[in-house]
């Protein structure tokens with residue numbers, strides 16, 4: 001997740017459609033969807049992932065999970081956030097994934113060059129100073145990728161809400177080589 005600071009335009013300019021006839025990025029996506037839907041045929045799939053696996057990964061734009069893992073449409077759940085960190089909300093999604101939609105395996109993926117490596121909890125304090133309210137969530141920043149993958153594996157393995165905790169594996173994806181490196185759960 002690359003984080004670039006303070007490059008957004010002044011509110012009310014640039015992205016404001018009333019100021020400019022230029023299509024926004026969302027317009028572009030909607031246009032692409034019309035083309036997608038024109039060629040789309042209902043695959044008749046069940047919502048239950050074919051491979052019974054949930055992949056938890058960072059939201060980083062360079063990480064194409066389906067291509068990197070040889071996944072097809074319908075194969076898995078992909079649950080993503082900043083860092084691929086196992087937060088309460090990730091546990092919520094995993095719980096639904098396992099209990100309501102039949103997944104049994106969990107794959108955790110962090111990656112080299114993650115934006116969270118450059119942050120600290122000061123990020124929250126800075127926001128508080130700016131807006132007058134402290135965000136209720138932890139930034140979950142980390143300095144050691146391998147250790148954070150271990151902590152994420154541990155959070156999954158110790159969650160009382162998850163019925164399937166025996167097949168949990170963690171990896172670091174190298175954004176320069178495309179290769180996964182598996183992390184030993186023992187430090």
Ligand SMILES: [Zn+2]
Pocket residue numbers: 001002058059060082083084111113114115116
């Ligand atoms: Zn990242």
